[in-house]
Amino acid sequence: MKDTPLSNCERDFILKAIEEKKRLDGRQTYDFRRIKITFxxxxxxxxxxxxxxRVMAQVxxxxxxxKESRPNEGIMFFNIELSPMASPAFEQGxxxxxxxxxxxxxxxxxxxxxxxxxxxxxxxxxxxxxQIRVDVSMLNNDGNLMDAASVAAITALCHFRRPDVGIQGDxxxxxxxxxxxxxxxxxxxxxxxxSFSFFQQGTFLLVDPCEREERVMDGLLMIAxxxxxxxxxxxxxxxxxxxxxxxxxxxxxxxxxxxxITELISKALLNDRTARKAGGRCGFAESMPQERITALKTDExxxxxxxxTERANDIVEKAGAPPQTVPSPLVPAPGxxxxxxxxxxxxxxxxxxxxxxxxxxxxxxxETKMETEPQEEEKGAGDVVEISDSEEEEVVILTxxxxxxxxxxxxxxxxxxxxxxxxxxxx
Amino acid sequence: MQVPELLQRxxxxxxxxxEFRLDQEDNISLTEVSRPSRAVCGxxxxxxxxxxxxxxxxxxxxxxxxxxxxxxxxxxxVPAKGETVIGIVTAKAGDIFKVDxxxxxxxxxxxxxxxxxxxxxxxxxxxxxxxxxxxxxANKDMEPELVCxxxxxxxxxxxxxxxxxxxxxxxxxLVRRLLSPLSELRSDLxxxxxxxxxxxxxxxxxxxxxxxxxxxxxxxxxQSSDSMTAPQRKELFRKVQQGxx
Numbered sequence: 001m002k003d004t005p006l007s008n009c010e011r012d013f014i015l016k017a018i019e020e021k022k023r024l025d026g027r028q029t030y031d032f033r034r035i036k037i038t039f040x041x042x043x044x045x046x047x048x049x050x051x052x053x054r055v056m057a058q059v060x061x062x063x064x065x066x067k068e069s070r071p072n073e074g075i076m077f078f079n080i081e082l083s084p085m086a087s088p089a090f091e092q093g094x095x096x097x098x099x100x101x102x103x104x105x106x107x108x109x110x111x112x113x114x115x116x117x118x119x120x121x122x123x124x125x126x127x128x129x130x131q132i133r134v135d136v137s138m139l140n141n142d143g144n145l146m147d148a149a150s151v152a153a154i155t156a157l158c159h160f161r162r163p164d165v166g167i168q169g170d171x172x173x174x175x176x177x178x179x180x181x182x183x184x185x186x187x188x189x190x191x192x193x194x195s196f197s198f199f200q201q202g203t204f205l206l207v208d209p210c211e212r213e214e215r216v217m218d219g220l221l222m223i224a225x226x227x228x229x230x231x232x233x234x235x236x237x238x239x240x241x242x243x244x245x246x247x248x249x250x251x252x253x254x255x256x257x258x259x260x261i262t263e264l265i266s267k268a269l270l271n272d273r274t275a276r277k278a279g280g281r282c283g284f285a286e287s288m289p290q291e292r293i294t295a296l297k298t299d300e301x302x303x304x305x306x307x308x309t310e311r312a313n314d315i316v317e318k319a320g321a322p323p324q325t326v327p328s329p330l331v332p333a334p335g336x337x338x339x340x341x342x343x344x345x346x347x348x349x350x351x352x353x354x355x356x357x358x359x360x361x362x363x364x365x366x367e368t369k370m371e372t373e374p375q376e377e378e379k380g381a382g383d384v385v386e387i388s389d390s391e392e393e394e395v396v397i398l399t400x401x402x403x404x405x406x407x408x409x410x411x412x413x414x415x416x417x418x419x420x421x422x423x424x425x426x427x
Numbered sequence: 428m429q430v431p432e433l434l435q436r437x438x439x440x441x442x443x444x445x446e447f448r449l450d451q452e453d454n455i456s457l458t459e460v461s462r463p464s465r466a467v468c469g470x471x472x473x474x475x476x477x478x479x480x481x482x483x484x485x486x487x488x489x490x491x492x493x494x495x496x497x498x499x500x501x502x503x504x505v506p507a508k509g510e511t512v513i514g515i516v517t518a519k520a521g522d523i524f525k526v527d528x529x530x531x532x533x534x535x536x537x538x539x540x541x542x543x544x545x546x547x548x549x550x551x552x553x554x555x556x557x558x559x560x561x562x563x564x565a566n567k568d569m570e571p572e573l574v575c576x577x578x579x580x581x582x583x584x585x586x587x588x589x590x591x592x593x594x595x596x597x598x599x600x601l602v603r604r605l606l607s608p609l610s611e612l613r614s615d616l617x618x619x620x621x622x623x624x625x626x627x628x629x630x631x632x633x634x635x636x637x638x639x640x641x642x643x644x645x646x647x648x649x650q651s652s653d654s655m656t657a658p659q660r661k662e663l664f665r666k667v668q669q670g671x672x
Contacts, residue, residue, distance in 0.1 A: 002527075004515070004527060004529065005515050005517050005527050005555065006515075006555070007515045007555050007556070007557050007589065007594055008553070008555035008556060008557075008589075009556075009557055009589035009590060009591070009592055009593070009594055009633070010593065010594050011555070012590070012591070013591070013592065013593045013594075013639070013642070016639055017639045017643065020639050020640075022639055022640060022643060024593075024643065024646075025647070026643065026647060
């Protein structure tokens with residue numbers, strides 16, 4: 001299935017907003033979205049939420065024969081899965097250009113930076129080594145999949161425990177977690193990828209672009225860095241020319257962001273460890289069985305209102321009295337709503353007609369009363385559906401049959417009387 | 428048939444798989460003039476043999492005299508005849524435009540279906556433009572078809588629009604809440620800023636206000652009020668109003 005196309009109006013608006021240093025979700029230029037790290041019940045399972053982007057990483061291990069060229073090193077394997085669950089534009093089972101790009105970047109970020117000690121994964125040199133497999137699945141796509149994936153992958157690797165292995169002579173025993181505590185991987189440093197998007201040929205720069213910003217951007221720069229400010233990989237795509245100063249500035253921003261995220265990851269890992277030690281429920285499992293409806297659960301929406309006061313004041317000062325036509329929204333036809341800005345509304349005529357009728361009726365007075373009443377009834381009971389509405393008359397109508405009809409007639413006459421009495425004070 | 432049973436559950440949350448029994452009426456008396464009460468099933472309810480099945484999760488609603496439906500918070504739009512939607516033009520193909528409305532299939536929009544359009548006088552529609560249009564054909568087995576005019580050939584508010592505003596998506600439930608005649612949400616909103624709002628039944632909203640900032644605020648407010656209860660929303664709107672005015 002194709003993705004929802006981006007309309008011209010969105011494109012123009014986003015670009016205009018970026019020029020005014022505004023972003024769709026109220027963030028500042030260098031702000032990251034809220035990052036949330038959750039762990040699964042197993043070791044090596046990690047969920048990362050970056051705003052609405054959601055990524056899951058699962059690490060697994062297996063004993064395999066090593067590569068000929070490196071007989072005493074373990075093997076790292078990375079796989080990124082873009083499932084249609086994340087976005088209707090992703091297709092199942094086919095390696096798209098995006099997934100290849102993300103996979104390459106993740107490999108460069110985590111394998112080529114040698115952040116994991118692969119030699120410690122060797123069991124018997126030349127015969128048996130551990131293969132560590134990292135599967136990253138995208139659960140929801142709201143832009144910046146790479147950063148979320150890199151955080152998820154490195155956190156899952158830090159969280160992972162492989163089974164202990166004992167060697168007696170030429171016999172290799174793999175111990176179950178009950179027999180011996182599983183051992184964590186030895187990780188030297190944690191490279192984290194930070195994305196920068198460029199607009200208007202590099203004039204404007206945004207950190208952590210969301211999905212719609214990604215569609216509008218001209219170029220992307222991904223810097224993978226660890227907290228020691230060592231750049232592990234750097235990649236620019238989209239075909240824009242960047243100045244040396246811009247890249248330097250990006251790397252400085254990346255350093256700050258990386259140290260923040262690293263701290264978050266280590267805090268999350270620590271939390272999880274204490275929770276596991278205490279033996280309570282932890283991570284993802286904790287949120288599963290709670291018997292409550294989560295439909296109304298929402299993260300707080302960040303909104304910038306600092307600037308608005310002055311602006312509003314400006315507007316009020318300049319404009320003088322506000323337009324008097326604002327108060328009532330007009331609903332001329334179904335599907336049309338407008339809180340008008342004072343201009344003449346020419347949309348639709350249906351409801352207005354009804355209004356006119358009403359006015360006419362009031363003017364004509366008693367002669368037309370008999371005709372108008374049914375209309376009023378309809379309006380009173382039919383059009384407006386509210387939960388709080390008392391639906392007494394309707395219940396009576398629905399009991400049907402002959403007695404029901406009698407009652408019906410009764411009630412409608414009652415209504416008429418009520419309507420008439422309502423009308424009287426108006427006259 | 429099963430109206431009293433249905434009436435009892437009005438306002439309750441029902442889940443897919445809930446069912447109502449229709450009592451079988453084998454003998455219909457010929458003398459009886461008035462048929463016993465019948466229920467008209469709207470979205471989320473469907474009849475299967477002798478049962479009435481619930482096929483969406485949500486609150487059972489009722490409209491006099493006998494219309495029942497399930498009010499759900501779904502996001503996937505299913506085209507329905509007569510509904511007005513906001514579409515994005517994705518392609519020009521000969522004498523029709525292809526329009527994305529968020530449904531399973533793209534809708535077609537004839538270039539003659541605009542006010543004042545003739546074979547010679549074509550409307551100015553570009554790929555990527557927004558159109559506010561109405562469904563004239565919306566069957567499950569046919570390509571949906573849109574028009575930008577009413578039955579009398581007037582534009583009636585429909586057509587190409589959208590310069591300077593922001594398009595965003597909300598749930599279908601919020602759209603219906605916005606469009607209901609006594610919408611609290613709308614009356615809350617109108618106390619904030621003057622703004623223009625176009626509401627498509629397919630869950631798309633388009634907002635334009637005086638400045639980019641205000642447009643963004645309105646858009647974010649509407650998006651976040653999707654998952655809020657009325658008091659929460661009022662509180663938030665009050666906060667914004669105090670901060671802003």
